[in-house]
Amino acid sequence: MSFFRAAVLTAAVSLFSMPAFALQCGNTSSGFDVWKRDFAQLAKNNGVGQRGLNALAQARYSTKTISADRNQKGVKYALNDFIRIRLGSHDGFASQARKRKAANPKFFAAVEQRYGVPSGILLAIHGMETGFGKFMGSEPVISSITTVAYDCRRSEFFIPHAIAALQMVDRGMLSPSQLGAFxxxxxxxxxxPGNAMKYGADGNGDGAVDFYYWPDALASTANFLRAKGWQPGQPYGEGTANFRVLNEWNAATVYQQAIALSAERIDR
Structure with missing residues (x-):
């Protein structure tokens, strides 16, 4: 089997058989159970099976998610401060990433050959997002994603992702109790979840896609960036076309700058 095999996955985005606005959103927990009942019908109409529906039935309104959502302040740090707070020592961060690259040279060579995304970019993202897998979140994914899908602030954006999360449960890609971010x-x-369904890629050729297994997660990240316009073999420093692709990953300029600068150090 080839080292990589693109996963045959489709997102549930914009394919509703009933309009999302038929659901009654809310700003407190009081209407969440009624919303779940209506959302279950929407999910069922869009192909979610019994495993996903069972996971939805167990979902709880996440006060931690709402607190985090209400208190977002955006990224306002200067670049050096952002690097210090998010990465610690820039050299130390790059050293950790290079060790991971050196321990898995065939993987990183294969992913770059297939998608054209350098290992430094992938490792910078991996390290910045979760500390290379050390901190992947503390809130149940199904509860958090259904909570923001129910919440009136951005329900239309999150509803497709909530359906995708239930589809992932159906397909065995996500445990009903799996923890993630807020x-x-x-x-x-x-x-x-919607992006996971659309861009998920099998990183080790075992026929499955598991975002809690780092080779699959990094292959999927490379697949996402390539699909968003990454140009293989081209520079990715600030002002380049590839740097602009990083905006698809995170809209904060300082975040994009930190990825590019870290990747340059990692790939030296």
Missing amino acids: HGELGHTQFL
């Missing part, structure tokens, strides 16, 4: 981001590089 807005339903999951795995080593913190994919939203």
Whole structure:
């Protein structure tokens, strides 16, 4: 079997058989159980099976998710401060990443050959998102993603991701109790479920895609960036076309700058 095999996955985005606005959103927990009942019908109409529906039935309104969502302040640090806070020592961060690259040279060579995304970019993202897998979140994915899908602030954006999360449960890609970040981001590089379904890639050729297994997560990250316009063999420093692709991963300029600068150090 080839080292990589693209996963045959489709997102549930914009394919509703009933309009999302038929659901009654809310800003407190009081209407969540009624919303889950209606959302279950929407999910069922869009192909979610019994395993996914069971996971939805067990979902709880996440006050931690709502607190995190209400208190977002954006990334306002200067670049040096952001690097210090997010990465610690820039050299130390790059050293950790290079050790991971040196321990898995065939993997990183194969992913770059297939997608054209350098290992430094992938390792910078991996390290910045979860500390190379050490901190992948503390809130149940299904509860957090359904909570923000129910919440009136951005329900239309999150509803497709909530359906995708239930589809992932159906397919065995996500445990019903799996932990992730406060807005339903999951795995080593913190994919939203709809993106996980659309860009998921098998990183070791075993026929499965598991975002909590780092080779699959990094292959999927490379697949995402390539699909968003990454140009193989081209520079990725600030002002380049590839740097602009990093905006698809995270809209904060300082975040993009930190990825590019870290990747340059990692790939030296």
